[in-house]
Every structure is written in structure tokens, then in C-alpha cells.
Amino acid sequence: MSRKPIIGITGAYVNHNIFMEGTYVHHDYQKAVAANGGVPIILPFVQEELTAFMVDQCDALLLSGGEDVDPQEYGMDPHQKLGNTILLRDKVEKELLAKAMKKNIPILAICRGVQLVNVAFGGTLIQDIPSQVKDSIKHTQSVNRSLDTHWITIEKDSKLANIIGEEKTRVNSLHHQAIDVIADDLEVVARSSDYIIEAVEHKKYPNFFLGLQWHPESMAATNEKMNRIFSEFIKSAI
Secondary structure: OOOOEEEEOOOOEEEEEEOEEEEEOOOOHHHHHHHOEEEEEEOOOOHHHHHHHHHHOOEEEEOOOOOOOOHHHHHOOOOOOOOEEEEHHHHHHHHHHHHHHHHHOEEEEEEEEHHHHHOOOOOOOOOOHHHHOOOOOOEOOOOOOOOEEEEEEEOOOOHHHHHOOOOOOEEEEEOEEEEEOOOOEEEEEEEEEOOOOOEEEEEEOOOOOEEEOOOHHOOOOOHHHHHHHHHHHHOOOO
């Protein structure tokens, strides 16, 4: 049997009760990775010193969704609508990102993940879209996360357009924050109709590097366009 690529997925935090808390990753990430030939492993946010050992085990890195990024990481004070933050997670994931890039492995950043990437490279975030973006569309949907709810427009010469196979598509939406000032190393390759940044690519990284504001992992089982994102990501790790 040929070796399957190990895909490290960063974990969020969940507290069920005083007796049960720990690392949390939505099962859709794991299922999408496994369905496309990867072996998912969960990377908890513990000591920053362990990040090198974590990345050594991985053939690709997936930065997942979850808590808001702490605004001190991009030099701002907290907005009234800022959600829960975990500074340790922010710092561990920035270290994971840096070490993954040094190793030159494929990187896929989803929702909070793309926001963390932008902050890591020197960009900033919109802390609350509904209160800070005039005439914004609904970005926190109330229907099942497997369903699409709004359109995005994709740059025609981008890697994302080549993967999706079209320059306009529909996506799901589960976020109240988004990229504001884009980092110099990143290029915007998709936006929603209210001009929110929906996808970025790295300008110079030699391997797969894609950041998405929506959740393709939750659409992949029934949407071949979204599944191709994972297929190409994991293929790049082989």
C-alpha cells in the first residue's frame, strides 16, 4: 500500500462542561481530507516550541476556522462586537504557518484560517462586518452549512478559477469578520458582491497556497467544484 499524505488540521477550542473541554475540529474538515486520499491529524494549540515537531509530521497544513483573531495581533483595540479570542492559538498557528512555509508544503487556510494568514503577513481585519461594512450582505447564514447562500466573483487567471472551473460561483458563509487591509505578500482573487475578500493566494509561494473565507469542506460531499479544492490540495502533498 502506498503511503498517504498526512494533513495537519489546526484545532479550535470547545468547552462542553467543567469536566470536558479540549481541541475541536468540525468533522467536515476531516471527512473532506479523507475522501480525497489524505490522512487527517489534529494539531492542538499547546506550546509554541512544539510547532516544529508538529510540522515535521505533516505533508500539508490546513488552517481551520474557529475563534476570532485577537486584534492586538494586528495592532488594534477590540471592537464591541469582537467574539471570543485565544491568543495562544493565534501565536501557535502563526508559528505553524511559518514552519510549513519553510518546509514548502501545501497550505490551505479556511475562514478564520485566511484571516490568521493575512494577520501573520502584516494585514488587518474587519472585526465585525454587520456594524462596520455599509450595505453588507448576510455572511452568517442561518441554513445548513452544506448549502450555498451567496455569489462570489473569481479572478479569471487565478489558481482558484482554474480549480473551480468558472469565474462566478456560489458559496456558504459563516463569518462575521473578514480581511480588511490585505498583506503585501497576498493577492485577492475573489470577492462577494459587497466587496468582502473571499479568497487570496500567495504571490510567490512555490507550492499550493490558497486562503478561502467560506467553508468548502462542508460543501465538498455534494459539490464537485468545492471538492476539487481538497483534491488539488492533497494532490500537491503527494
